[in-house]
Amino acid sequence: MLKVVHYINQFFANVGGEEMAHIPAEVREGIVGPGLALQQAFKDEAEIVATIVCGDSYFNENMDEAKKTIIEMVKKYEPDLFIAGPAFNAGRYGVACGTIAKAVKDELNIPVLTGMYVENPGADMFKNDIYIVATKNSAAGMRDAVKKMAPLALKLAKGERIGASVEEGYMPNGKRVNFFEKERGARRAVNMLLAKLADKEFQTEFPMPDFDRVAPNPAVKDITKAKIALVTSGGIVPKGNPDHIESSSASKYGKYDIDGVMDLTEETYQTAHGGYDPVYANIDPDRVLPVDILREFEKEGKIGSLHRYFYTTVGNGTAVKNAKAFAEEFSKELVADGVDAVILTST
Amino acid sequence: MKLELGYIFIKDIQFSDVSKVEDGTLYVNKEEVKALILEDQNFQKADVELAKPGESVRIMPVKDVIEPRVKVEGPGGIFPGMINKVETVGSGKTNVLKGAAVVTTGKIVGFQEGIIDMSGPGADYTPFSKLYNLVLVCEPVEGLKQHDHEKALRFAGYKVALYLGELARNLTPDEVEVFETPTLTEGLKMYPDLPRVAYVEMLQSQGLMHDTYVYGVDAKQILPTMIYPTEVMDGAIVSGNCVSACDKNTTYHHLNNPVIHELYAEHGKTLNFIGVIITNENVYLADKERSSNWSSKLAEFFGVDGVIVSEEGFGNPDTDLIMNCKKIESKGIKTVLITDEYAGRDGTSQSLADADPLADAVVSGGNANEVIELPPMDKIIGHVEVADVIAGGFDGSLHKDGSITAELQVITGATNEMGFNKLSAR
Amino acid sequence: MKKMIITNNDWVLKKYNGKFTVVYIDGTFKDVLLAVRDKLHLGHELLTHPLGSSVKPGETPIKSIMISDEKNKINFSSVYMIENAIITYDKFNKEKLKFLDDKRIEDFKLIDLTVLESALNI
Numbered sequence: 001m002l003k004v005v006h007y008i009n010q011f012f013a014n015v016g017g018e019e020m021a022h023i024p025a026e027v028r029e030g031i032v033g034p035g036l037a038l039q040q041a042f043k044d045e046a047e048i049v050a051t052i053v054c055g056d057s058y059f060n061e062n063m064d065e066a067k068k069t070i071i072e073m074v075k076k077y078e079p080d081l082f083i084a085g086p087a088f089n090a091g092r093y094g095v096a097c098g099t100i101a102k103a104v105k106d107e108l109n110i111p112v113l114t115g116m117y118v119e120n121p122g123a124d125m126f127k128n129d130i131y132i133v134a135t136k137n138s139a140a141g142m143r144d145a146v147k148k149m150a151p152l153a154l155k156l157a158k159g160e161r162i163g164a165s166v167e168e169g170y171m172p173n174g175k176r177v178n179f180f181e182k183e184r185g186a187r188r189a190v191n192m193l194l195a196k197l198a199d200k201e202f203q204t205e206f207p208m209p210d211f212d213r214v215a216p217n218p219a220v221k222d223i224t225k226a227k228i229a230l231v232t233s234g235g236i237v238p239k240g241n242p243d244h245i246e247s248s249s250a251s252k253y254g255k256y257d258i259d260g261v262m263d264l265t266e267e268t269y270q271t272a273h274g275g276y277d278p279v280y281a282n283i284d285p286d287r288v289l290p291v292d293i294l295r296e297f298e299k300e301g302k303i304g305s306l307h308r309y310f311y312t313t314v315g316n317g318t319a320v321k322n323a324k325a326f327a328e329e330f331s332k333e334l335v336a337d338g339v340d341a342v343i344l345t346s347t
Numbered sequence: 348m349k350l351e352l353g354y355i356f357i358k359d360i361q362f363s364d365v366s367k368v369e370d371g372t373l374y375v376n377k378e379e380v381k382a383l384i385l386e387d388q389n390f391q392k393a394d395v396e397l398a399k400p401g402e403s404v405r406i407m408p409v410k411d412v413i414e415p416r417v418k419v420e421g422p423g424g425i426f427p428g429m430i431n432k433v434e435t436v437g438s439g440k441t442n443v444l445k446g447a448a449v450v451t452t453g454k455i456v457g458f459q460e461g462i463i464d465m466s467g468p469g470a471d472y473t474p475f476s477k478l479y480n481l482v483l484v485c486e487p488v489e490g491l492k493q494h495d496h497e498k499a500l501r502f503a504g505y506k507v508a509l510y511l512g513e514l515a516r517n518l519t520p521d522e523v524e525v526f527e528t529p530t531l532t533e534g535l536k537m538y539p540d541l542p543r544v545a546y547v548e549m550l551q552s553q554g555l556m557h558d559t560y561v562y563g564v565d566a567k568q569i570l571p572t573m574i575y576p577t578e579v580m581d582g583a584i585v586s587g588n589c590v591s592a593c594d595k596n597t598t599y600h601h602l603n604n605p606v607i608h609e610l611y612a613e614h615g616k617t618l619n620f621i622g623v624i625i626t627n628e629n630v631y632l633a634d635k636e637r638s639s640n641w642s643s644k645l646a647e648f649f650g651v652d653g654v655i656v657s658e659e660g661f662g663n664p665d666t667d668l669i670m671n672c673k674k675i676e677s678k679g680i681k682t683v684l685i686t687d688e689y690a691g692r693d694g695t696s697q698s699l700a701d702a703d704p705l706a707d708a709v710v711s712g713g714n715a716n717e718v719i720e721l722p723p724m725d726k727i728i729g730h731v732e733v734a735d736v737i738a739g740g741f742d743g744s745l746h747k748d749g750s751i752t753a754e755l756q757v758i759t760g761a762t763n764e765m766g767f768n769k770l771s772a773r
Numbered sequence: 774m775k776k777m778i779i780t781n782n783d784w785v786l787k788k789y790n791g792k793f794t795v796v797y798i799d800g801t802f803k804d805v806l807l808a809v810r811d812k813l814h815l816g817h818e819l820l821t822h823p824l825g826s827s828v829k830p831g832e833t834p835i836k837s838i839m840i841s842d843e844k845n846k847i848n849f850s851s852v853y854m855i856e857n858a859i860i861t862y863d864k865f866n867k868e869k870l871k872f873l874d875d876k877r878i879e880d881f882k883l884i885d886l887t888v889l890e891s892a893l894n895i
Binding site: 164165166167172174175176177178179180181182183184185186187188189190192193194196197198202204205206207208209 | 471542544605606608609610612613617618652653654655681682683685686688690693694695697698699702703704706707708709710711712713714717755763765766767768769770771772773
Binding site: 456457458493551552553554555556557567588590591594595629630631632633634635660661662663664666689690691692696697700701716756 | 829
């Protein structure tokens with residue numbers, strides 16, 4: 001019988017909601033919560049030998065520690081497969097499922113599987129690294145999720161060939177896999193064209209590479225008169241990170257006044273970013289957000305002026321959707337404030 | 348233009364003293380076929396073999412596959428401009444030996460390619476494993492130039508296909524299908540509530556072993572033009588293409604063009620099938636621009652709402668495909684493209700050599716780089732040593748037991764870009 | 774327009790040197806692509822598709838590409854096309870190329886020559 005270790009959060013373990021999200025990882029023998037449905041679907045082919053329960057806040061705030069502890073817990077059982085979730089639309093749970101599943105796969109070299117809603121930030125972060133089954137956006141979709149996850153889990157545990165994403169139900173992972181459709185290509189082309197002509201929904205079989213290109217604006221007419229703003233995804237914030245912008249998967253951005261600030265120093269600013277070595281950014285935050293140089297330019301008349309506020313967030317694993325929403329919001333303010341041009345810095 | 352296709356279903360093929368069709372069996376006089384091939388003095392020796400579905404047989408290297416047909420009524424003959432006189436075909440009656448095919452093989456160049464397995468996993472990927480095949484193995488005379496060899500082999504295939512087709516002239520078809528396309532003015536008035544659709548067919552046209560012929564004309568010399576869909580069923584377009592086995596269109600594909608058949612199947616029900624635009628895939632970039640300008644102009648001139656564009660071959664045709672798509676879409680005509688992919692052995696590479704956001708509706712014929720295992724076969728027709736050098740083969744791909752490890756691209760017709768197959772990729 | 778051919782096919786060099794500017798590259802298919810890319814960066818225009826022919830980069834070591842002899846403003850669609858060709862080239866397994874015999878290399882030279890000539894209308 002194949003052995004499976006299952007990872008779930010405090011909520012699905014029935015420990016509690018947000019108020020219990022701080023609990024560290026603990027291992028329980030056998031099945032807990034949603035494992036029951038998975039176990040039923042496995043029938044006699046696989047057995048969930050242990051369930052690891054961990055609070056979402058604990059995991060995300062103590063990631064290295066949590067990973068290490070959980071990998072040790074998993075190792076003890078020598079499982080044939082590791083399943084995390086499904087996490088549905090719970091963002092931090094999704095990130096935890098993806099992170100721990102990838103870690104288990106990399107460190108212990110056993111197959112792993114998780115499931116979540118396609119817009120869960122964990123999906124974008126990990127879908128190319130591990131198999132993630134696309135689920136509905138709430139726990140009401142548990143039955144459907146289990147129906148897709150259990151057969152794929154067994155295939156993975158047995159080391160069988162994994163078919164194409166549409167057959168197996170995992171999210172497209174950038175790896176093209178052949179399979180036989182029910183109808184021939186020409187028929188599918190006619191059906192697709194009919195749908196396209198009728199403005200109905202259709203799915204291309206080969207999505208073009210991501211063309212998230214932005215047409216450049218016309219050049220600034222006179223840079224010596226222009227009001228320039230600074231915007232960064234490099235996480236530069238006032239010391240202490242007053243708005244608690246997350247070190248990864250940021251859910252917000254900050255707007256900070258730099259009126260009279262000539263230079264960003266170690267004492268006054270820092271980075272909140274958790275995705276790069278922060279040492280050099282913390283010693284001199286101008287390295288990421290060049291306020292010092294722009295002040296010089298301002299003085300020398302090379303630019304008109306530096307805008308009074310800068311906008312900042314952390315680009316580390318932040319969902320594109322979130323990032324777009326941030327920009328849509330603050331670019332209106334920039335326009336209203338009469339900003340002519342923006343310098344975007346990343347890391 | 349109206350054409351009746353009369354299908355005589357072939358359920359077996361055998362050698363016999365007299366060539367004939369009886370009770371669904373195609374009897375072939377081997378010596379007559381050999382003599383027909385050897386009429387061409389470019390060949391010193393010819394052999395003829397049978398390959399039936401389910402047999403432990405591997406055919407390689409395949410050049411072309413041709414369906415036997417005969418013109419029973421109406422002007423012209425099959426393969427006009429090639430074998431028969433340049434007369435406009437596509438009307439009247441044509442009989443078809445459905446289920447039979449002539450397969451030509453031969454080593455024109457050292458890297459000749461194309462496998463048809465009649466059973467086993469390889470058979471699932473090629474439509475020709477389901478046919479009763481007469482396989483021609485022709486040996487050229489010493490020192491025959493590649494150009495001449497290619498042409499001789501091409502014509503041997505047509506001649507034998509017509510010879511077999513002739514056997515169907517006086518037979519009563521088991522089933523008749525009627526295809527009709529009216530004039531443009533009449534066609535546009537028909538079915539006013541249905542969207543008007545045309546088919547843009549891209550023809551490979553890049554030099555020796557990369558060519559397609561339309562009424563005998565090398566397609567690289569044409570400007571894009573219109574053709575009645577039924578003309579194609581009478582062999583107005585033939586293949587001289589011997590590279591990229593998996594995604595070249597054989598003459599069989601042209602005769603049985605799946606896009607044309609599927610559009611006819613919906614004609615008058617969900618769409619109004621106006622006609623076919625043929626265009627080429629030349630190497631010269633200015634030609635690509637001119638041809639795609641022309642195909643989009645024709646689509647506009649036809650007043651259609653949507654088109655299906657099919658591709659042929661690897662690499663540079665991706666550029667033609669995308670140019671056609673962009674220019675047709677920019678005229679407000681919706682497109683669906685049919686292509687195949689070269690996503691690398693692990694499936695993670697960029698699939699096409701060109702791309703555009705307007706290409707938002709694409710049908711995939713599968714990843715031609717995916718590695719497959721072909722078990723040994725009892726009998727090899729053609730040249731077994733070719734396995735190591737055919738496209739996608741690599742050193743050691745031919746194992747001691749006769750099995751082959753290779754990329755899918757070795758299999759004739761496997762990732763066809765007319766959408767002939769069910770294979771796809773995600 | 775005056776034309777330049779960049780090639781590692783000595784048959785092309787022999788036949789067209791003098792009629793066109795022929796730059797002979799003593800190297801691989803990839804070396805030809807890179808040489809063409811470098812020329813395009815200087816403002817030459819691509820005239821034939823760098824992946825002309827369906828013979829794949831994993832099969833043939835031979836390549837000829839035609840560009841404009843004159844330099845002009847950098848042509849971005851030329852650069853885009855050569856970059857895509859390089860990406861496409863790189864994804865093919867080249868294991869087979871190690872085992873080519875002279876006869877097969879000659880066949881590839883012939884195919885390359887005819888594909889080039891299809892663009893020259895010869």
